[in-house]
Amino acid sequence: GAGVSQSPRYKVAKRGQDVALRCDPISGHVSLFWYQQALGQGPEFLTYFQNEAQLDKSGLPSDRFFAERPEGSVSTLKIQRTQQEDSAVYLCASSLVSTEAFFGQGTRLTVV
Amino acid sequence: AQSVTQLDSQVPVFEEAPVELRCNYSSSVSVYLFWYVQYPNQGLQLLLKYLSGSTLVESINGFEAEFNKSQTSFHLRKPSVHISDTAEYFCAVINNAGNMLTFGGGTRLMVKP
Numbered sequence: 001g002a003g004v005s006q007s008p009r010y011k012v013a014k015r016g017q018d019v020a021l022r023c024d025p026i027s028g029h030v031s032l033f034w035y036q037q038a039l040g041q042g043p044e045f046l047t048y049f050q051n052e053a054q055l056d057k058s059g060l061p062s063d064r065f066f067a068e069r070p071e072g073s074v075s076t077l078k079i080q081r082t083q084q085e086d087s088a089v090y091l092c093a094s095s096l097v098s099t100e101a102f103f104g105q106g107t108r109l110t111v112v
Numbered sequence: 113a114q115s116v117t118q119l120d121s122q123v124p125v126f127e128e129a130p131v132e133l134r135c136n137y138s139s140s141v142s143v144y145l146f147w148y149v150q151y152p153n154q155g156l157q158l159l160l161k162y163l164s165g166s167t168l169v170e171s172i173n174g175f176e177a178e179f180n181k182s183q184t185s186f187h188l189r190k191p192s193v194h195i196s197d198t199a200e201y202f203c204a205v206i207n208n209a210g211n212m213l214t215f216g217g218g219t220r221l222m223v224k225p
Contacts, residue, residue, distance in 0.1 A: 003156070013125075041217055042216050042217045043156070059212075093156075100158070102158075103155040
């Protein structure tokens, strides 16, 4: 596709359930980022990949959060044993150069 | 470490009036500065950016922002807003390593007829 695609767009999970969020970056983009956007706040950095290598995961809030990009293209953000505080919009972005990041529409996760 | 502050969480304005959305940043190193716009139920879109050179940068839809190093600011302005400008606006910085954007809390621009 022409842009960054994220799926699902909306996800409702029961507390304690595991979820997996998918990101399809723009073809050829080396860098891929995950951000978390809580309601009424700006996005906050979670993790960064360059190709398949996860170079920075300093923003992941706990060891329940795990991200992978095994073939350097599609990425999955997994959250284990979801908690209510995990409710947020999860944004994926990809870029060819560091100063031009393209964002997907996000996945809105609601934990009930 | 770097941070971004957007002092106004909401800015109501009438159509065709001018508007300024304020952004201040702090960083110990040189940064690149960005404004992103988020329309309802959509992702973030890059509005404009400052990398180097002229401190005044413009977007294709009439917005402009001026980098002021001494005041560590990058305020966004538009001389005459339209209803369609109603959206959330985020100021952001990126460090030299270029591996992450740091965003402000956002400013909701509400244009009223």
